[in-house]
Amino acid sequence: MSCILGACPQDVRHPRTHSGGNKLDSISVNKFRDNIRTFVEEVVSGHHPLKVTRRSGEAFVVIGAEDWEREQETLFVLQNNSLMQQISASLATHVNRNGYTPTAGEIDEIIRI
Numbered sequence: 001m002s003c004i005l006g007a008c009p010q011d012v013r014h015p016r017t018h019s020g021g022n023k024l025d026s027i028s029v030n031k032f033r034d035n036i037r038t039f040v041e042e043v044v045s046g047h048h049p050l051k052v053t054r055r056s057g058e059a060f061v062v063i064g065a066e067d068w069e070r071e072q073e074t075l076f077v078l079q080n081n082s083l084m085q086q087i088s089a090s091l092a093t094h095v096n097r098n099g100y101t102p103t104a105g106e107i108d109e110i111i112r113i
Contacts, residue, residue, distance in 0.1 A: 024061070026051040032062075 026050065032039055032052045039062065043050050049063040065072075077083050093099040102110070 024049060024051045026053055026059070028052070029054045 027039070027050065029052050032050075039050060042048065043062050044064040044066075047064060047067055049061050050062050051059050053059040077087075090099075099108065
């Protein structure tokens with residue numbers, strides 16, 4: 001991932017290019033305030049949330065709306081036992097290769113949608 005105009009604000013680390021893991025990147029609220037436009041653009045375009053810490057130790061996370069909605073949908077599915085059972089059953093059917101095989105006409109209909 002590249003930073004805005006090829007330059008990262010100082011002390012910014014991006015998970016995929018710098019730290020190599022899924023650790024949430026963290027900056028001070030002062031650095032965030034001083035470079036808010038750049039940080040918001042990085043969060044939204046790079047799909048990497050950013051933890052902003054206050055002097056008191058409290059923190060908040062900046063995350064793009066699209067990413068937030070995706071996370072909420074994932075949580076909904078994971079917390080829904082019925083959906084998780086359907087996913088598990090579907091996976092077992094797929095692994096055992098004993099699921100329903102659509103006809104050529106059904107596949108054509110699906111593709112046209």
